[in-house]
Amino acid sequence: MQLILISGLSGSGKSVALRSLEDAGFFCVDNLPATMLPEAVALYHDYGYSHIAISVDTRSHQTLGALPQEMDKLRAAGIDIRLIFFEAKQPVLVKRFSETRRSHPLSGMGLSLEECIEMEMELLAPVAEQGIRMDTSELSANTLKSWVRQLVESDSSRLTLMFQSFGFKHGVPLDADFVFDVRCLPNPHYIPELRPLTGKDQAIIDYFAGEPKVAEMIADIQTMLEKWLPEFRQENRSYLTVAIGCTGGQHRSVFIAETLARRFAHEQVLLRHRQLQRAGCD
CATH class of the missing domain: 3.40.50.300 (P-loop containing nucleotide triphosphate hydrolases)
Known part of the structure; x- marks a missing residue:
């Protein structure tokens, strides 16, 4: 049952x-x-x-x-x-x-x-x-x-790792266990041809591929999660929400959440984009 x-x-x-x-x-x-x-x-x-x-x-x-x-x-x-x-x-x-x-x-x-x-x-x-x-x-x-x-x-016997992107201007999610602020990273919003796109579009992916600090931020978050996930499993946690926030929740946070979800594909992962869902883009 x-x-x-x-x-x-x-x-x-x-x-x-x-x-x-x-x-x-x-x-x-x-x-x-x-x-x-x-x-x-x-x-x-x-x-x-x-x-x-x-x-x-x-x-x-x-x-x-x-x-x-x-x-x-x-x-x-x-x-x-x-x-x-x-x-x-x-x-x-x-x-x-x-x-x-x-x-x-x-x-x-x-x-x-x-x-x-x-x-x-x-x-x-x-x-x-x-x-x-x-x-x-x-x-x-x-x-x-x-x-x-x-x-x-999802399988309730396994820990579910949920990556959620969001925009700080819309408020921090109440359900987040970890919140990472990536507003310090380069912002495609200020490039006119990239502004209407999202972190899931290839042009944005290519843009971030040329930004070393973005790769460094992702690696740091990945390292921290890999270190501490075993401890959460020992506490019998069934769900862990990792929220990634940028200003509007459209470019940086979406790209990083997508990238982390792929890197943790060996886990039970859910991926959510709060602001894209609200705008009907996801």
Whole structure:
């Protein structure tokens, strides 16, 4: 049985992710109290379901403290379990709630929307530590669906190394384990004929091939990761996000993320370009 647990901040895309998994053939349950997980999984197993996705969040906040223990019980029973934690920056969440005119699940406590979000972050902090974090601040619904499907299709018994390019002017990804700033490198943006291209285009690849500092930066990042990946494996990490940032997330960071993904092809690798996804270029 494969069990995907969905959790995270209200308005961060949990419902979109759950619908995506339902479309992929998962039996989905929304807002299940954590203490009911073992009983529910046993019941669904008896009914013959082998792929299950369950949302556990602050709508049942009274039981959240039991989630780590319940997950341990399921793993001990041989269940392939993975928790995906969705989050987004506070201004983004406020905007989403304003646009949809939905009330926050904690709004009945007499708090403002901003206070509800802050309280929810505190309540979910221990849960976030248990899962694979996904920052949806800059993601469209289609991109989110695609990234979730890629994640659940990966081998959960192996560490997944995710390279993500981004633009600093759009904010640092909340889900990054390592952030490398490559804004010090030569920028094709200032060459008119290269400006509209991306780090995946051959002209940009040729441009960076003639820049020794770019090769040096890539080699340094590669050396650091090769040194420390064994340590992360010993900690039973299932997911490691390496974010590469330049100014706009179009040229330098994309090229370097692509290059690193090829150099670590012997690992289980996912590759994401946050700003290109947002612009529809990837």
